[in-house]
Structure formats: C-alpha cells, structure tokens
Amino acid sequence: MRYLTVALAKGRLAELAMELFMSIGMDCSEMKEKTRKLIFTDEKNKMKFILVKASDVPTYVEYGAADIGIVGKDTLLEESRNLYEMIDLGFGKCKMAVCGPKDLKDKLNTMTNLRVASKYPHIALKYFQDDKGQTIEIIKLNGSVELAPLVGLSDVIVDIVETGKTLFENGLDVLEDVCPLSARFVVNKVSMKMEKDRIMDIVTKFQEKLKA
Secondary structure, eight states, rough: OEEEEEEEETTHHHHHHHHHHHTTOOOOOOHSOOOOOEEEEEETTEEEEEEEEEEOOOOOOOOSSSOOOOOOOOHHHHHOOSEEEEEEOOSSEEEEEEOOGGGGGTTTOOOSEEEEEEOOOOHIIIIIIIIIIOEEEEEEEESOHHHHHHHHSSSEEEEEEEEHHHHHHHTOEHHHHEEEOOOOEEEEHHHHTTEEEEEHHHHHHHHHHHHH
C-alpha cells in the first residue's frame, strides 16, 4: 500500500488539521514536536504529511505531489487550481472584504477608476469587474495592505478580516463583504480515482467528527 500524502498549510491551519487527523486515529505526534522537519510519516496508517506555504498547497495537490490538501478558501479562490474541493472543515473562519475609510462607504459603487490594493488580485478583480461591473486598477501588495489607503497608494483594499481590530486601529472600516472563508479539504483528481476508498474513508470520518 502506498503512502497518501497530505499537504498542510504551515501555522495555525496545520495545527487544527493535525487535531482533526488525530481525532480519527492518525498519528501526528512527530509533527507536534518542535522541529524544522517538513515531512512526517504515520507508518501504521501509511500517511505522509508535508508542511508547505499556504499559497503552495493547491499547487502541490493539483500536480499530484500531494493527494490531499488542507488550505483556506482564500488561497483556493486566488490560485484557482484544477482539483476537487471536498469539504468545508469549518475552522479558520473569517471573511474577505473591501475595506477603506468610512466616508467611502456610500460612494464605492459610483467611483470610477477605483484603485484597489490587495494580496489577492484575482479575488479583487473578479469581485469588482465580474460581479459588480466596475473598472478598477489593481495594486498587488505582499505586506501590510492596511497602509495603502493611509498613504494614498490606493482608495480601498481587499483583504482577509478576522476581528477587524487592525482595520479599526488604522482608521479603516469594512465597506463591503466579498465572501466567507474557512479551511477546505481538497483532493488531487487522479488520486481520487486511484485511492478513492481511502480518501472517501477520511472524508466520511471527518464529516462525522464535524457533525458531532
């Protein structure tokens, strides 16, 4: 029996995913130790876990370097990879939103040549151009996007909002919700054919745990 490889997004999502795997009898004890290792194996269940950057999870899964991935919906929307999205795991809940100075709230729909800064240019473009029919200029940033409207780089930002505390501290507000986000269980399309029984066994056990 070959190993099933699971790509986990480093950090909090990986920790929550590990708890879920352990709750259905997988051995993730090695991953819980403080180590710089990136590959962990559960010999008994023939499972292999790899820790990768969140934005790379869909790539590993699409190309078959991992059979399964656990990653945020934001990454899936931004990367739009060819894979199966099986379950909403319900943790890592937050939302994607348009944020900016309060006084833009009522003007947002009528503004032309809106400048939007975001780490998620594809999500921002789809929301404004496809969903709302607005023409915008996208400014791709990798760091603290909250800074962009404050220094005149952009009018608004499209970013992930959990508590809204950072926005509030920087004098910004949620102007519009784009979509809800949470962790998703994704599967490589070929793996789904070759290892359907094993993968569906995990899916079913996860669904039972989530219901409970």
